[in-house]
Amino acid sequence: MDQEETLIRWNSSLTEWLIPNNIFLSLYLIVGVFGNALVLFIYIFRMRNGKDDRYFIPSLAAVDICACTIGASYALALNLLPVRFPGDFLCKVLWFLSQSSTISSSLLLLVIAVHRYMKVCKPLKPKWSLKYKRLAVGLSITSAVVVSLPTFAFYGEIQIYNAELNVTGYRCSHVHERTVGYDFLILYNIILFVCACGGIVVISTLYVLVGKSIYAKVIQFRKSMRRPKKIPTPVYSVSADNNHNAFNDVRGQTTTLSEEGKTSMSSELPNGSAQNDAVMEDEASAFRPGFGCQSTLLRVVEDWKQALDQHKFVGAVLMDLSKAFDCLPHKLLLEKLKYYGVTEHSLKLITSYLSDRLQCVKLNGFISSYKNTIKGVPQGSIFGPVLFNIFINDIFLFVQNATLYNYADDNTLSHSDSDPQKVVSALVNDSSTLIDWFSFNRMKANPSKFQAIAVGKKSKKKSKKSKLNLLTSNVRMKLNYLGYYQLDSVVVRELLGKKLSSRNRKDLDDVHEKTKIPIRSCRRQYDNMRRVFKTVEELMGSLVDNIQSHYLLSEDLAKQYAAIVFIANNRFETGKKKLNHLTFHDFAFCANLMIANWSYSAVECKVHEDMDVDLDRGFLHELRELKLLLEKDTVDEYKSRVLHDTKSKLSKSTYKDLDEDFKNYSKAMINIAYGLNHRNEARDIFIDMVEKITDPCMQKGWTKDELQTFLYGYRDILRHLDVFKHNELNFFSASEGTKTVLSGPSAAAAEEIASCDGTFKAVENTDHPL
Structure with a gap:
């Protein structure tokens, strides 16, 4: 009896030193059992779909419950009964169950790592069926049981003698080093250690590969969000002037996911919500609730009617932007957003939304490579029109005298007055200002679509004179810079030698069909040729100098127009079949030599006062x-x-x-x-x-x-x-x-x-x- 009490006191003294370990093991047992039980509950009672795809998760949870329950309980028992463990058989069984459940969890983790690697990194390989998944779980548990069987030989109850207390206790542990099986135990543990290290390396490697693959796919996904969900096909524009501008916008439509950010920022952006709509000008009518195309037309009509009822003259200049949504410079747009009070966080989000976007086009069955877009807003986005409206909103601040009616990229300047010269003056000044605004804001004006119209009490038809008078030297210089007077040699070759009359203007459809140049561009060039011809035919002096000074053209372009006027005036034959291989530049070179050498300016002629359009x-x-x-x-x-x-x-x-x-x-x-x-x-x-x-x-x-x-x-x-x-x-x-x-x-x-x-x-x- 005294020996039993001594053993108890010895056991209690050892237990006191292990209290922190027991607390940790208790928490481990509670968390492990509760967490894995929760996983099983969700899988069994809450999940309706996809159970087969997650077969390994509940299997691992069940095995972990066993490992936590048996392993932690066994460890607590060892800590609470360090020298009073009851029975050799119980020791062997608990050690076997603890080790087999732990090894089963490890093998299942390895199986899950392999399965995820195959699923993520080898998605085209055959998927694992439920049968193979069950087989993998069974093999893992069976392998763990087989590997743990030697524990029956290596572990058991051993005696521990305390000489100080003169008492013998019993502990559940491995065999003593002085026994025969100790060498095999060392070998067994080495094998387990090597397998454990190998398993950790394999699992870590597989998850590193899985992580890299997922990261690459995330990057690819982010790039796909910046690519158009539908590859655009360039559409030939009937309003383009030359080949490199002969296609409409080719911005691809954004993906649906990229629109999620619009909702979160709409309350901050002007034009995005009712409370911030006050900063937008009333004349900005596109892409805004209550401000549509109809409202703009109604305002124009009512303003003109009121002016005409007051016997005033009304003039208007219709201006157009080419590929307006493609031309928005990101840096300037962000500066304007910052001026309107958009926060830094929203600016960063908008910067991310606009930057690093990729674009390609599909033409004739061929798809181009992707290129980064350095300006413009995506097409098909409800966010794009909002940004465009904000960008163009300050244009109204630069209009001094006329009224600007805006609908997206279409701008109409209008002014009315009882004095027609004041109408022309106001429109010319504000037109020049807006062309400067377009240039400063990196917008591309489309002069081929510019139109001028004047109506008054005497005539409601278009006034050609007013249209011509609107082209002052300043405006001419800007239109020339924008390429308004440029010529397409193939178009001019078809028109060369023909009479520049309104009757021939109706035949431009044939020129369009033959040259494939847009009909609007053909008409613009024909009208420019007629305008130059009518302007300079009564002037004295050098034909080239008159054209160059009046229209502010380059010398080369002035010589081209001079050749056209010279050939048209002298009615030279240029359309015969024998001359089909000659280009416009061939005729222009020859005509300019004639002007320089055979006209009245080529010789000292003091009686002829007309320009050198006639041969001397x-x-x-x-x-x-x-x-x-x-x-x-x-x-x-x-x-x-x-x-x-x-x-x-x-x-x-x-x-x-x-x-x-x-x-x-x-x-x-x-x-x-x-x-x-x-x-x-x-x-x-x-x-x-x-x-x-x-x-x-x-x-x-x-x-x-x-x-x-x-x-x-x-x-x-x-x-x-x-x-x-x-x-x-x-x-x-x-x-x-x-x-x-x-x-x-x-x-x-x-x-x-x-x-x-x-x-x-x-x-x-x-x-x-x-």
Whole structure:
């Protein structure tokens, strides 16, 4: 009895040192049992769908309950009875159950890691069926039981002797190191340790791969949110002016998920809620409740009716923006939002919404690569129009005299007054201001859609005069900068030589069909050509200078319009089949040479006061003197000198052909020059040059350089002939501003074809033998 009490006291003293461990084990037991029981409850009673997909979770929860219940209880028993453990068999069973449940949990964690790896990283592999999942759970538990069987041999009740108290106790522990099975126990524990470490490494590696895959998919998902859910297809715009602007907006529609942020920010953004709508101008009518297209039209109509009832004149300028939603600069938009009082957190969210977006297009079945969008707001978003309205809201602050009616990217300036000059002045000044505003705010004005209209008490039709007067020098300069006066060579080539009348304007549909240039652009270019023609036809002086100074165009563009006016005025034939291979630039180069050398500005003419749109009749009359070149003695002298001068620069075949047919070539050019005195023959000068000069040379195998060499020699030798040495004619005088002076019209025209990339260049792009 005394020994039993001593054993109890010894056991109590040891237990006191293990109280913190017992508290921890108790909490572990409560949390483990309650948490896993909650998982089982939710899985069994709350989940209706997807149970098969989560089969491992309840299995692991059940095994964990066993591990917590048995393992923690067993550990508590060891701590509470460190030297009074009752029975060897109970010790072996509890150790076996504790270890097998722990190993089962570990193996299930490994199975779950493998399953998640296959599901996330190998999604295309066959999925695990419920049968295989049950098999995996069964194998895990069976393996744990088999691995734990050696515990029956290695663990049990052992005696512990306390010499101080002279008492023997009993503890549940592994076999003593002095027993035979201790070496096997060490080996067994080493194997378990290595397997545990290997399992941790495998599970960690699998979850690292799963995490990387999930992270990559999250990044991909975020990128997909920034990509259009529907790849846009560019649509050819009937209002575009040239090829790079010939397509409407190609912004892709945003995904539905990207719209969630709009609701949370609508209370802060102007135009996003009723309480903040006060900062928006009343004239901004698009994308706002109660402010639609109808309200804008009603205001315009009512204002105009009121002005007309008061016998005032009304003028309006209709302005349009090209790809307005695509042009919003993000940085400037954010600055405007900050000015309107949007908080920093909302600005960060909007910045994230706008930045790093990707865009591609689909055209003719081909999809382009994705590119980052550096400006603009997404299409299909209810948030985009709100941002656009905020961005354009301050435009109304810059209008001083006129009234601005706005609907999205369409802006109409209108003003009324009893004095029509005040109407024009107000519209011109505010139009110039708005064009500047568009430029400063990185918006792209679309001048091809600009329209001007004026109505008054005498006429309700469009006033062409008012429309022309609205184009002051300042506005012309801005429209020229925007490309309003630019020409498409293919369109002008179709119109070249035709009478610039309103009747021909109706035939522009054929030009549109043939050139594939939008009909609106064709009409704009035709109207510009007519406008320039009507403006400069009565002016005196240089045709190019008049066009350049009046419309503030570049010298090259002014020369193009000058060529159009010159050819139209002289009714030169440009539409024959023989001339189809010639481009507008070929005709323009030749026409500008004629202007510089054959018009009234090319010679010292003091009696002619008109501009140089007509050929100088005195100069052309003197060209008759070139008939002297057809006399036999003169032809022989001319031929010998030209052949001597060009022999080293021509090939043998070309030199031989020139030696044999020099008289025919010379006669052809002289006949062209002689025919310029007759208006009907002068109209066919381009046809004559092609048929009588370039075609025969090409048929004989001449190159462009050889023709140029011949014509230079033909020109330079002419003034040194005996027949012309003492004859001072105007066609020998130099024309200021030109690099070369041509001896006569045939030589000049032929030299143009050789020196520029005119006829020969055009022929090189065809199937012509040359």
